[in-house]
Amino acid sequence: MLDLTLVVSEPTTTAASLCRCLEVDGMPARLVSPDEVLQWSAAEDGMPDLLLFNARVDVTVVRAATRRIISTASRPPTVVAFTDDDLTFLEPHVLAGLDYIVPPYLPGQVRSRLLSHHYRQALSRTAEEIQTAGELLKYERELQIGREIQAGFLPDALPERAGWQLTARFHPAREVAGDFYDAFELCGGTRIGLLVADVCDKGVGAALFMALIRTLLRHTAIHLPDGDGTALTEGSHGDAAVLTRAVCATNNYLVANHLQQAYFATLFFGVLDPESGSLVYVNCGHNPPVLRRARGAYRLLGPTGPALGLLPDSVFGLRWVRLHSGDTLFAYTDGLPEARDRAGRFFTTDLMLGLVAARDGGAEDLLDRMEREVSAHIGTAERADDLTMIALRRTPRRENPGGRAARRAA
The missing domain is CATH 3.40.50.2300 (Response regulator)
Structure with a gap:
């Protein structure tokens, strides 16, 4: 009635x-x-x-x-x-x-x-409501499939080396993300490549570019051709060749083929020599990773070039650092310092740096503490951006060395 x-x-x-x-x-x-x-x-x-x-x-x-x-x-x-x-x-x-x-x-x-x-x-x-609900279920299922596919682009386990701890966290803001990290062996296992990147925007489009950029970087770094003057050798020149070739080739491909899509990526890419602790890196417009020394002092590894996919023939500078016993490298995406609570307040870089500089309990402990603090800060607010972190620590001799498996968000 x-x-x-x-x-x-x-x-x-x-x-x-x-x-x-x-x-x-x-x-x-x-x-x-x-x-x-x-x-x-x-x-x-x-x-x-x-x-x-x-x-x-x-x-x-x-x-x-x-x-x-x-x-x-x-x-x-x-x-x-x-x-x-x-x-x-x-x-x-x-x-x-x-x-x-x-x-x-x-x-x-x-x-x-x-x-x-x-x-x-x-x-x-x-x-109409039934049809909309059915379409929504189909869309959600497709997003779930996309998330499963994207998970396949992240490493199931991180490389392990005696005397080193390596661990990571990955929290997408949506079903699929534009962030990614990677760690893989190079030069016959004598080097380890470390990647943390953030594709602009979020969602399906950013996730597709994430998969493309990750594949280009990894493939080019691992399959650097011989005989072109940049063949892999053990030593700093070979490590630099990996970075130069991988980053420049990826940037030029993106500019030549996808400039109209207006997607770009910030990136930190380092090549570690576990034997010496030497790390050569390139920072393509990314948030500066933190190198924490054993006694608590730290330095920021700032940008050495522009983001990938913005300009043709960009110049990407290289930098070298050495990790000594007890030193920790912490890399992250902007979803960490820019995480907001319900009032819109940022987590802030200062708070993040304070946690990094605090008493060192290992790579796993650092990321656990960072996760707890940022989760407490966000509270019931909706996560606005993807969040990715990776920590590399050279363990003091008194500690039991070893790597840890990567951990992904549920």
Whole structure:
């Protein structure tokens, strides 16, 4: 049953007749002007189940009034047009897709026709909701498949070397992410490549570029060709060749083939010699990783070149550092310092640096502490950006050395 019907019309004989028919049929009705319905609030004035518009009311007013009531109501009303003997006024309403009734307006007959329109529109809305729900389930399933595929691009386990700890964390803001990290062996296992990157934007598009960039970097670094003057050798020159070739080739490919998509990536890419502790790196516009010394002092490894995919023939500088016993390298994406609480306050770089500089308990302990602190900061707020962290520590001799498996967010 319809609890409240609004007959939207200036006072006319036809409108008054309709109101009487509805009252006789036990359907409460109120005659309101177009101006009144435009100010109607379902919460304050009552929730109408049916809007019965005089066809002389302009279609734009019908749409505006319907939107107004829907915005203040718990459910959409049924909308029907009516007319007197002049059917020409119905044409724009029919073209707009509205149901309608025409004279004669008799008790019983009016009720039957309006209830028919009401149930048909309700059924149509239900069918649309079912279809939308089905499409949403399909979309969610496709996103889940995308997340599983993306997980395959992240390492199942990180390289292990005596005297070193290596661990990582990965928390996508959505089902798929633009962040990624990687760690892999180079030069016959005598080197380890370390990657942390952040593709601009989030979601499916960023995830696709993540997969592309990760594949290009890893493949080019591992399969550096011999005989071109940059063949891999043990020593700093071979390590530099890996970085130079991989980063430049990836950048030039992105600029040549995907510049119109306007995606780019910031990146920290380092090549570690586990034997000596030497690390040669390139920082392509990425958040500066932190090199923490054993006694708590630290330095930031700032950018040495622009982000990947922005400019052709970009120049990427190389830098060298050495990790001594007890030193830790901490790399991350901007989702860490820019994590926000419900009030919009950032986690901040200063807080992050304070945690890195605090008492050292190992690579795993550092990331555990960082996760706890950022989770406590975010609280119940929605995560706005992907968050990726990787920590590399050269263990003091008194500790039990070894690497740790990568840990991904559930």
